[in-house]
Amino acid sequence: MTESTRHIERIFEETGALLSGHFLLSSGKHSDRYLEKFNLLRRPADTEVICRGFVDHFRLAAVELVAGPTTGGILLAFEVARQMKLPAVYAERATEGSIRREFRRGSHIEPGTRVLLVDDIMTTGGSINETIAALEDVGAVIVGIGILADRSNGAITFGAYPLHALLQLDVRAWERDDCPLCAQGVPITKPGTTNVR
16 A cells, blocks of 8 residues: 555545444445545545545646536546646436436537546446546547545456546445344444434
């Protein structure tokens, strides 16, 4: 682990964005670690420091525009664009429940625009793939993808697009019947609520 990675992990832990315990995930699985991105993203000074990692890594990529998917990607795209002195755009769901994303609210991307895509927590890569499709639809050139934290520990890639995760995590998850924490009687928490049973 590099000093830069250790520093980022410390910020995650200090802000409460990286939690340890017994958690019920939205998938229904149980885990001993949980990423609560908004514990970091509600702190502008810490978000600024974290986003500097994207700016430094993609400094030589001749980026012209920064894009992010809603919701957490908006905050990251805004801050990265601010630091790079560039505009930002946000990929929203085309319709409620849709897996298609589009750029609305007056956003216009010229074909050939060199775009850096940033997002927060990558578990399956779904929102990134949707944003890639929206960028490809308008003829943008994706010069890189920056991820705040990669829960897949490098298992997910996006073809030829360069991927840089500020934090790589191998987050274990179990079905309820196979959960060692349940077997030990450790109380479970559903993030965003109180303890559940």
